[in-house]
Amino acid sequence: AQSVTQPDIHITVSEGASLELRCNYSYGATPYLFWYVQSPGQGLQLLLKYFSGDTLVQGIKGFEAEFKRSQSSFNLRKPSVHWSDAAEYFCAVVAVNTGNQFYFGTGTSLTVIP
Amino acid sequence: DAGITQSPRHKVTETGTPVTLRCHQTENHRYMYWYRQDPGHGLRLIHYSYGVKDTDKGEVSDGYSVSRSKTEDFLLTLESATSSQTSVYFCAITDTGRGYGYTFGSGTRLTVV
Numbered sequence: 341a342q343s344v345t346q347p348d349i350h351i352t353v354s355e356g357a358s359l360e361l362r363c364n365y366s367y368g369a370t371p372y373l374f375w376y377v378q379s380p381g382q383g384l385q386l387l388l389k390y391f392s393g394d395t396l397v398q399g400i401k402g403f404e405a406e407f408k409r410s411q412s413s414f415n416l417r418k419p420s421v422h423w424s425d426a427a428e429y430f431c432a433v434v435a436v437n438t439g440n441q442f443y444f445g446t447g448t449s450l451t452v453i454p
Numbered sequence: 455d456a457g458i459t460q461s462p463r464h465k466v467t468e469t470g471t472p473v474t475l476r477c478h479q480t481e482n483h484r485y486m487y488w489y490r491q492d493p494g495h496g497l498r499l500i501h502y503s504y505g506v507k508d509t510d511k512g513e514v515s516d517g518y519s520v521s522r523s524k525t526e527d528f529l530l531t532l533e534s535a536t537s538s539q540t541s542v543y544f545c546a547i548t549d550t551g552r553g554y555g556y557t558f559g560s561g562t563r564l565t566v567v
Contacts, residue, residue, distance in 0.1 A: 374555050383544060383558035384497075430496060440485055440504075440548065441512065442556060446496040 342367045342435050346445035353421050354453050361416040361448050363431030372434040373414040374442070375405055379427045387429075390414065401425070426452045457481050460545050460559035467566055473532040475562050477545030479525075485548045486528040487512075487556070488520065490541040497544065503528055535566045 345364045353359055365371055372391040376384040388399025395407040405416045414431060431445040457480030467473050477486060485504055489497040489512075499512030501520040509520050517539060519531045532539055542563050546556035 376555075376558075383560045384556070385558075386555045389555050440550075441487070441499055441502060442497075442546075444489075444497040446494060 342433055342443050344431050344433050344443050344445040346429075346431055346448050348448045349446070350449045350451070352451040352453060355423050356420050359416075359418045359421045359425070359450070361429050361431075361450070363414045363416065363445060364412050365414060365431070365433045366412065367433050367435070371414075373405075373407060374432045374434070375399065375403070375414075375416050376430045376432060376444075377401075377427050378430065378447075384430065387416070421450075421452055423452045423454070426450055458545060458547055458557055458559045460543075460562050462562060463560065464563045465565070467535050467564070469536060469566055470534050473535050473564065475530045475543055475545075475564070477528045477530070477547075477559060479528075479547050481547060481549070481557070482525060483547040483549045483557075484525075486522065487546040487548075488518075488528070488530045489544045489546065490514065490539075491544060491561075492541050500530065500543075532564075535564075537566050540564060540566045 343366045374389045375387040378384045387403050388397050390397045390407045398404050403418050428447045428449050430447045432442045435441045459478050461476045487502040488500040491497050498514045500518050503509045503522040521529045542561050544561050545559040548556050
């Protein structure tokens, strides 16, 4: 069965520091992977996606993620965090054989301190 | 943003009453989904649709039904609302699904008292 694990419920970083949010997935075939961001009271916005090719993918707002098949991971990174990056981040995998359902992790809440 | 709207944005209802949430899209996308979001659970799929009159159950479908009579509208009905259905409900759409990711609505905050 497909699933996504985000081991860190909450992360606090200083503004300007680097960031890495972890995501591990379980899926039988080649995964289609996504990162979404949710600001308080808002819907989810797509940050980036991977489904083939270069394992390092670039997204919006300066984010990037690296797909590592051997580790079943798709970690999100940003070299220098801004206060506006404070939000909830969700990793997701899509099950292409069951109506293209997305399976989401439980999310990582990011706090940015000045 | 893509043309997806949810209504109402907020609703308070009493236990035992039926409630219908609406998702409307102007993108002519084939796939539509209803998720609920709860602390500690992330987003969980309730029902989804892969075409007009074609729907299927998700992970947490008990107590919910859906209908899609037109491409643009996907309705979620709580047959008899319970306090455990207090949640934020999100609609999502996609065309081919796997390659493009979802586009989400802004959500409906439902409180069952």
